[in-house]
Amino acid sequence: MSSPESSPYKDSEASPHGETRKTEWPLWEVFIRGQHGLSHRHVGSLHAPDAEMAIKNARDVYTRRNEGVSIWVVEAGHIAASSPEEKGALYEPSNDKVYRHPTFYDIPEEVGAM
Amino acid sequence: MSDALFEYLCRLGDNTLVLGHRVSEWCGVAPVLEEDIALANTALDLIGQTQLWLGLAGEVEGKGRDADRLAFHRDAWEFRNLLLVEQPNRDFGVTMMRQFLFDAWHVDYLKALTESSDARIAAIAEKSLKEVTYHVERSADTVIGLGDGTEESHARMQDALERLWPYAGEVFHADAVDEEMVKAGIAPDPSSLRPAYDARLAEVFAEATLTRPEDDFAHKGGKDGARHSEHLGHMLSQMQWLQRAYPDASW
Numbered sequence: 411m412s413s414p415e416s417s418p419y420k421d422s423e424a425s426p427h428g429e430t431r432k433t434e435w436p437l438w439e440v441f442i443r444g445q446h447g448l449s450h451r452h453v454g455s456l457h458a459p460d461a462e463m464a465i466k467n468a469r470d471v472y473t474r475r476n477e478g479v480s481i482w483v484v485e486a487g488h489i490a491a492s493s494p495e496e497k498g499a500l501y502e503p504s505n506d507k508v509y510r511h512p513t514f515y516d517i518p519e520e521v522g523a524m
Numbered sequence: 525m526s527d528a529l530f531e532y533l534c535r536l537g538d539n540t541l542v543l544g545h546r547v548s549e550w551c552g553v554a555p556v557l558e559e560d561i562a563l564a565n566t567a568l569d570l571i572g573q574t575q576l577w578l579g580l581a582g583e584v585e586g587k588g589r590d591a592d593r594l595a596f597h598r599d600a601w602e603f604r605n606l607l608l609v610e611q612p613n614r615d616f617g618v619t620m621m622r623q624f625l626f627d628a629w630h631v632d633y634l635k636a637l638t639e640s641s642d643a644r645i646a647a648i649a650e651k652s653l654k655e656v657t658y659h660v661e662r663s664a665d666t667v668i669g670l671g672d673g674t675e676e677s678h679a680r681m682q683d684a685l686e687r688l689w690p691y692a693g694e695v696f697h698a699d700a701v702d703e704e705m706v707k708a709g710i711a712p713d714p715s716s717l718r719p720a721y722d723a724r725l726a727e728v729f730a731e732a733t734l735t736r737p738e739d740d741f742a743h744k745g746g747k748d749g750a751r752h753s754e755h756l757g758h759m760l761s762q763m764q765w766l767q768r769a770y771p772d773a774s775w
Contacts, residue, residue, distance in 0.1 A: 457556060
């Protein structure tokens with residue numbers, strides 16, 4: 411069981427690398443596909459003892475109102491994340507190279523969700 | 525016939541009402557947030573099913589009582605729920621064991637009811653079955669997780685099983701109402717579901733490293749209303765007080 415007091419989670423971004431407390435469930439990130447044809451989107455996180463219960467908890471916490479057709483869960487510690495210092499190199503495109511940005515045509519409505 | 529059918533529908537509706545209310549008592553105080561939400565969802569499913577069963581019961585009775593009237597204006601002795609579902613929550617282990625012992629029966633019973641000769645009953649069963657299929661998956665997993673968990677959780681689950689076991693068998697005992705339902709093709713013979721129940725329990729308890737009590741003695745008196753345990757009255761006073769104090773109050 412997780413407990414109401416917070417303590418760092420093993421391998422998660424914010425933690426010094428201590429062990430998860432014995433009484434705590436690991437943290438899982440939840441991704442839900444809203445409709446066929448769309449991709450899975452991150453909706454939030456939750457605690458669960460294992461992957462199966464994480465999916466069950468996700469069903470209870472995030473999909474009670476027909477939000478999803480498919481659920482992915484992944485233990486938070488298994489997500490590799492970029493670090494904020496690399497922001498410039500990774501995310502700031504050369505805006506003078508206009509051909510990189512697909513803004514010159516309209517997507518016909520019949521194509522639907524892309 | 526309509527008397528027996530009314531009685532029978534009250535049994536179905538009172539099971540889901542009383543268990544739904546019990547489970548809702550965890551709202552806001554469950555051991556973890558995820559379980560709190562899951563339990564509240566289960567409670568809501570059960571209360572939703574209650575509206576259908578008691579709604580139909582009121583229709584069959586034909587005296588103008590609707591589901592709310594039946595839920596909030598009957599006293600303990602008029603309730604027809606199993607003794608199992610009125611047992612108090614105690615710790616989380618007892619709550620989940622009670623849920624599993626009920627769900628394991630409920631899911632197969634609803635499956636059988638989808639073949640009912642009464643189309644209204646078959647339709648409610650069909651609708652409820654989807655929810656209850658999930659309930660039993662969840663409660664079985666939790667019983668396994670806690671039973672085969674730590675020394676502490678294992679001991680609590682074994683205690684819970686021993687405490688609740690004498691209430692698990694009532695549902696398989698048939699009386700005159702059941703016999704009439706069987707004759708009319710409305711419901712299955714209660715005892716016919718026992719082998720599947722025993723098999724499901726054996727499988728889950730083996731994985732949970734729990735030992736099923738040897739004695740199958742079962743208390744009776746819930747579903748015919750003859751001898752409810754003292755817990756039901758206390759629960760109803762909590763559940764019904766608003767409608768009793770302010771009759772017909774609405775949102």
